[in-house]
Amino acid sequence: MAKIIALRDTPHQAVEALLPWYVGGTLDADDRAAVEAHLQACPDCQAALNLERRLCLEVAALPSDGRPDWSRLQRRMAGRAVRRRASGAFAGMAGAWRAAPSWLGWALAAQAALLAVFGALALPVSSPAYHALSAPPAPLVGNIIVIFRPETRERDLRAALLTNHARLVDGPTASDAYVLNTPAAERAAILTRLRARADVVLAEPINAGATP
Amino acid sequence: MLEMPSAVIDPRRTAEPSGAPDEARLIARIIHRDRRAFEDLYRLYHPRLTRFLRNVVRRPAIAEEVLDDTLMVVWDQAERYNGQCKVSTWIFAIAYRKGLNARRREDEPIEDRDAELRPSDAPGPELQFDRAQVRQNLMSALDQLSSDHRTVVDLTYFHEMGYREIAQIMDCPVDTVKTRMFHARRRLKRALDGPLADWL
Numbered sequence: 001m002a003k004i005i006a007l008r009d010t011p012h013q014a015v016e017a018l019l020p021w022y023v024g025g026t027l028d029a030d031d032r033a034a035v036e037a038h039l040q041a042c043p044d045c046q047a048a049l050n051l052e053r054r055l056c057l058e059v060a061a062l063p064s065d066g067r068p069d070w071s072r073l074q075r076r077m078a079g080r081a082v083r084r085r086a087s088g089a090f091a092g093m094a095g096a097w098r099a100a101p102s103w104l105g106w107a108l109a110a111q112a113a114l115l116a117v118f119g120a121l122a123l124p125v126s127s128p129a130y131h132a133l134s135a136p137p138a139p140l141v142g143n144i145i146v147i148f149r150p151e152t153r154e155r156d157l158r159a160a161l162l163t164n165h166a167r168l169v170d171g172p173t174a175s176d177a178y179v180l181n182t183p184a185a186e187r188a189a190i191l192t193r194l195r196a197r198a199d200v201v202l203a204e205p206i207n208a209g210a211t212p
Numbered sequence: 213m214l215e216m217p218s219a220v221i222d223p224r225r226t227a228e229p230s231g232a233p234d235e236a237r238l239i240a241r242i243i244h245r246d247r248r249a250f251e252d253l254y255r256l257y258h259p260r261l262t263r264f265l266r267n268v269v270r271r272p273a274i275a276e277e278v279l280d281d282t283l284m285v286v287w288d289q290a291e292r293y294n295g296q297c298k299v300s301t302w303i304f305a306i307a308y309r310k311g312l313n314a315r316r317r318e319d320e321p322i323e324d325r326d327a328e329l330r331p332s333d334a335p336g337p338e339l340q341f342d343r344a345q346v347r348q349n350l351m352s353a354l355d356q357l358s359s360d361h362r363t364v365v366d367l368t369y370f371h372e373m374g375y376r377e378i379a380q381i382m383d384c385p386v387d388t389v390k391t392r393m394f395h396a397r398r399r400l401k402r403a404l405d406g407p408l409a410d411w412l
């Protein structure tokens with residue numbers, strides 16, 4: 001630990017140490033009373049208080065940056081959803097998936113190709129404009145998560161989506177899953193068709209927009 | 213390991229927890245896997261946590277990563293919030309722990325013990341009336357503080373947290389918080405007014 005000054009040696013030092021929180025209004029009643037009692041008698045602390053106020057204002061006014069990126073977090077959530085399901089009812093499938101070393105080593109080129117396909121479909125749910133608006137339009141909600149075999153060609157992938165009236169909401173996630181939006185009434189049938197495909201490892205319903 | 217604990221709401225928590233009740237309600241909905249509630253919480257906390265984490269770790273990219281990690285803990289383990297403290301204290305404490313771990317991967321020393329001994333590089337008094345310059349001095353003085361000092365300063369002045377809450381978040385004695393603040397202020401005030409205003 002850094003050198004500790006004895007802040008409680010005198011009432012003056014104890015109060016001086018509390019001034020930042022006195023200015024911020026976060027002291028409890030006892031501390032506040034002690035500060036106020038001492039301030040009346042101590043010109044040094046009165047002067048320090050003025051400087052303290054300036055410092056507080058200046059620091060609080062310093063700019064902070066960073067933009068929220070909800071879509072990035074959504075991708076991680078989708079990855080979690082896949083792993084959760086994979087570790088549960090679909091352990092067998094997931095076992096097969098983990099056993100395939102090529103899965104993790106899915107070539108970047110293949111991913112880039114897939115991204116190009118989905119880029120052409122132009123259906124991302126989260127545009128920057130969406131994030132900037134305070135009253136955004138209802139986002140496209142994913143209701144199916146699907147994982148294709150790594151060797152699946154983009155043509156087949158596109159066909160799987162088009163023939164099933166599925167729109168890409170997100171993906172590939174960290175675990176190479178895709179989140180799809182399908183018409184609610186058709187979801188069960190689409191899931192059955194997807195699971196029947198040889199190039200689909202896993203297809204599961206999700207309730208991305210669920211509220212209690 | 214990746215399996216979620218079942219999301220059951222603790223009946224003890226029907227009593228209003230301390231702190232912002234709206235945020236506690238968001239947490240209750242997140243326990244029920246409500247994505248909309250989680251998105252609301254994310255948007256509520258992103259600016260605060262970004263600023264906080266930029267003090268804990270240096271690199272913006274790492275701060276972003278830690279921020280996402282923190283919120284994934286909230287998403288995955290919301291039922292661990294026990295209502296004993298404010299939601300913000302709980303979330304900031306998670307972020308701080310994760311930030312500390314990330315910081316160990318960065319080059320920066322954990323604690324800058326010599327920070328108080330180095331002369332401030334604040335320019336002379338001829339520049340002190342220039343507001344932009346004051347701000348610049350302050351930022352560079354903050355930058356020279358250790359992460360822990362900077363974190364205490366920002367939690368106090370920007371996030372308006374009391375010293376007890378800060379001690380909870382940083383998992384340290386309250387006297388450590390006060391001491392860090394005391395040293396940090398001395399250096400920051402010098403930056404504010406130049407070397408002539410050596411008040412302390």
Ligand SMILES: [Zn+2]
Pocket residue numbers: 011012013015016038042043044045
């Ligand atoms: Zn005094």
